[in-house]
Amino acid sequence: MQNELFDHEVEYASTLEKSPDPNVVAKFKEAALLLLDRLARDSTTTVKRERYVEAANVVEEVSDQRAPQLADLLVGCLPGEYSDKLGMHHEFQTLVFLTLS
Numbered sequence: 001m002q003n004e005l006f007d008h009e010v011e012y013a014s015t016l017e018k019s020p021d022p023n024v025v026a027k028f029k030e031a032a033l034l035l036l037d038r039l040a041r042d043s044t045t046t047v048k049r050e051r052y053v054e055a056a057n058v059v060e061e062v063s064d065q066r067a068p069q070l071a072d073l074l075v076g077c078l079p080g081e082y083s084d085k086l087g088m089h090h091e092f093q094t095l096v097f098l099t100l101s
Contacts, residue, residue, distance in 0.1 A: 025067045032059045032074060037052075
């Protein structure tokens with residue numbers, strides 16, 4: 001049959017097997033907290049300001065192992081131009097992958 005679907009298992013490399021370099025995570029957290037603080041200050045509504053403060057709390061609490069996933073989440077959720085977001089994501093992921101290898 002031409003239109004028959006087949007199941008194919010896909011295995012993704014887990015970034016949770018090793019923790020990223022603590023120095024890289026510290027730099028990420030510092031930059032993320034600075035960005036979230038500035039976004040909170042510039043917010044025009046109380047609701048947005050509170051959301052940025054909540055996000056900053058998550059950044060402070062995140063474990064080193066979960067920092068790469070949080071970076072993905074922040075890049076997807078924060079305002080900004082698409083190319084800027086890709087640049088931020090690429091820089092952090094490159095640091096994480098370099099330190100894991």
